[in-house]
Amino acid sequence: MDKSHVIQMNGVHGNGVLTAGVRQVSVRGVLDPAKLKSRRQRSWGVRASEMSKNTLNPIRAIVDGMKLTPNPDKPMISLSIGDPTVFGNMPTDDKVLQAMKEAIDSQKYNGYAPSVGYQKSREAVANFYSRPGAPLEAKDVILTSGCSQAIELCINVLCNPGDNILVPCPGFSLYKTLAVSLGVQVKLYNLLPEKSWEVDLQHLESLIDSRTACLIVTNPSNPCGSVYSKEHLQNIISVASKHCIPILADEIYGDMVFPDCSFHPMAPLSSDVPILSCGGLAKRWLVPGWRMGWILIHDRNNVFGSEIREGLVKLSQRILGACTIVQGALESIFNNTPHEFYQSTVSFIKANSEICYSALSTVPGLTPVMPSGAMYLMVGIDMDNFPEFQNDVDFTERLVTEQSVFCLPATAFEYPDFFRVVVTVPEDMMMEACARIREFCARHYRPCSTDSNEIDQ
Numbered sequence: 001m002d003k004s005h006v007i008q009m010n011g012v013h014g015n016g017v018l019t020a021g022v023r024q025v026s027v028r029g030v031l032d033p034a035k036l037k038s039r040r041q042r043s044w045g046v047r048a049s050e051m052s053k054n055t056l057n058p059i060r061a062i063v064d065g066m067k068l069t070p071n072p073d074k075p076m077i078s079l080s081i082g083d084p085t086v087f088g089n090m091p092t093d094d095k096v097l098q099a100m101k102e103a104i105d106s107q108k109y110n111g112y113a114p115s116v117g118y119q120k121s122r123e124a125v126a127n128f129y130s131r132p133g134a135p136l137e138a139k140d141v142i143l144t145s146g147c148s149q150a151i152e153l154c155i156n157v158l159c160n161p162g163d164n165i166l167v168p169c170p171g172f173s174l175y176k177t178l179a180v181s182l183g184v185q186v187k188l189y190n191l192l193p194e195k196s197w198e199v200d201l202q203h204l205e206s207l208i209d210s211r212t213a214c215l216i217v218t219n220p221s222n223p224c225g226s227v228y229s230k231e232h233l234q235n236i237i238s239v240a241s242k243h244c245i246p247i248l249a250d251e252i253y254g255d256m257v258f259p260d261c262s263f264h265p266m267a268p269l270s271s272d273v274p275i276l277s278c279g280g281l282a283k284r285w286l287v288p289g290w291r292m293g294w295i296l297i298h299d300r301n302n303v304f305g306s307e308i309r310e311g312l313v314k315l316s317q318r319i320l321g322a323c324t325i326v327q328g329a330l331e332s333i334f335n336n337t338p339h340e341f342y343q344s345t346v347s348f349i350k351a352n353s354e355i356c357y358s359a360l361s362t363v364p365g366l367t368p369v370m371p372s373g374a375m376y377l378m379v380g381i382d383m384d385n386f387p388e389f390q391n392d393v394d395f396t397e398r399l400v401t402e403q404s405v406f407c408l409p410a411t412a413f414e415y416p417d418f419f420r421v422v423v424t425v426p427e428d429m430m431m432e433a434c435a436r437i438r439e440f441c442a443r444h445y446r447p448c449s450t451d452s453n454e455i456d457q
């Protein structure tokens with residue numbers, strides 16, 4: 001007879017009889033040599049999951065494949081990283097730091113918060129982002145670990161494998177990284193550089209089919225630095241409305257617009273299209289490492305209803321999202337950050353953009369597009385005039401080798417023959433980088449045959 005041990009689970013006892021919470025463990029069975037042998041026959045074969053294999057960051061894929069060996073005679077200037085803190089010239093405001101210090105010192109935020117965030121912190125976000133025509137309450141806010149997690153939750157709640165999403169081109173690469181790993185297809189809709197990167201609405205509409213689950217709009221834009229007018233946003237919303245497609249509005253650069261321009265959040269412009277607006281502290285408050293983001297749920301006519309809300313809550317429970325200390329600081333950050341801080345950030349970015357734009361627009365072979373916000377500027381490369389280089393990746397790689405200036409090739413944003421400049425670097429670096437880009441282009445520029453005809457005439 002088997003010797004049986006009764007083990008207790010969940011505090012329930014049994015007497016050799018299998019009752020709830022009780023298991024019998026056969027000692028002889030465990031020691032059975034035949035079974036031991038068959039166990040050993042299973043060899044090690046730990047494989048990475050399909051999902052991990054399908055998770056690809058296009059920026060990493062391109063940058064890791066580049067040979068980035070700077071010229072030893074010139075100090076490296078990296079204009080590639082979308083992190084405004086790297087050069088130390090753009091510290092956050094003292095009030096923001098103060099809010100964090102107080103949150104730590106209070107000892108009130110050391111525990112677990114609800115997965116969607118503390119009620120008080122959600123309320124603070126709701127109050128800060130409520131607008132006429134798009135009011136928010138705490139229940140409409142989900143706090144997340146950065147805007148990245150906000151985007152992830154939104155894609156996960158709206159899409160099933162086999163669905164597709166509409167993504168701007170050029171656009172932020174995370175959308176594709178997240179979608180593809182879920183088995184969701186990405187359809188790229190064109191932005192038009194000659195129209196300050198407005199959406200090609202006809203192209204957008206032509207991509208919609210019965211499996212289109214969501215339209216992503218990035219405004220202001222990474223990588224373009226574009227900011228859409230109210231009218232253009234209304235036109236985008238009309239397309240979504242006609243085909244009943246919810247919008248994911250990535251507004252992480254919301255309000256980071258130059259003084260002569262206005263930022264219009266999408267939600268107040270929509271009467272019938274439900275919108276999930278994603279944002280966070282990273283860019284406007286210059287603290288990307290704090291990992292604080294949010295989803296603002298703007299339902300319309302109960303289209304999202306309880307299902308999407310409950311789905312988002314469930315998804316938020318996979319990890320307990322946002323850092324509690326930052327949650328504790330949120331209300332004070334919103335209430336106490338002085339206006340001058342926001343203003344001086346955008347004035348600096350605008351001034352640097354102007355330096356970069358005016359320097360590069362007189363370089364033969366380059367076509368910069370002046371931004372209106374965010375912290376980026378895109379530059380077109382007339383590849384025909386640079387026959388030595390195959391593409392933007394080749395061009396930017398050699399720019400590092402010769403001039404120690406690194407700009408991200410826009411192939412990383414599915415937009416070849418452009419490169420992206422980050423304009424948060426110190427002003428002297430910006431000028432030095434532009435001078436080196438000019439020197440590089442002068443060295444490699446070759447007039448096309450038609451250009452030389454013109455010159456001959």
Ligand SMILES: Cc1ncc(COP(=O)(O)O)c(C=O)c1O
Pocket residue numbers: 082145146147148149172218221222250252279280281282288291292293
């Ligand atoms: C357009 C866009 N959305 C979202 C994010 C992610 O923001 P976070 O750092 O808060 O995750 C970024 C970061 O660069 C971005 O450029």
